Amino acid sequence: VEAKGWKSLYGSLANRKYKNRMKEIFELVEELGKKLGRPINDLDDVRDSMAALAKIRSKEIEIDMVIGPIEDSYAMLNKYELPLLKEEAEIVDTLRYAWEKVLTLGSQVQS
16 A cells, blocks of 8 residues: 555656656747748748757757656556546657657758
8 A cells, every 4th residue: 555655656746747848848849840830931931940940959959868758757657557647648659759850840941
């Protein structure tokens, strides 16, 4: 009984720690994807795209280092059948793919 309590407490702390970070990254990825997905028609569009590329470069290492632990934490929560919102599980499943997609889009815009 005590082990279950510790397991539940550890799971909730891990979830709390990574949930906010995961949502921040996902919102950033969505924002950058929208900025880079816009067609470039004038100088303001070029400026916006360059700002998005600069943000990608400044956050790239940090995000690459955080995505793995987030995925591991949620995998552990799932493995030990600890409470987890379906929405969070879906975001974790798509987080790395969305980040890689933004990196690819950034490379295309840069070219």
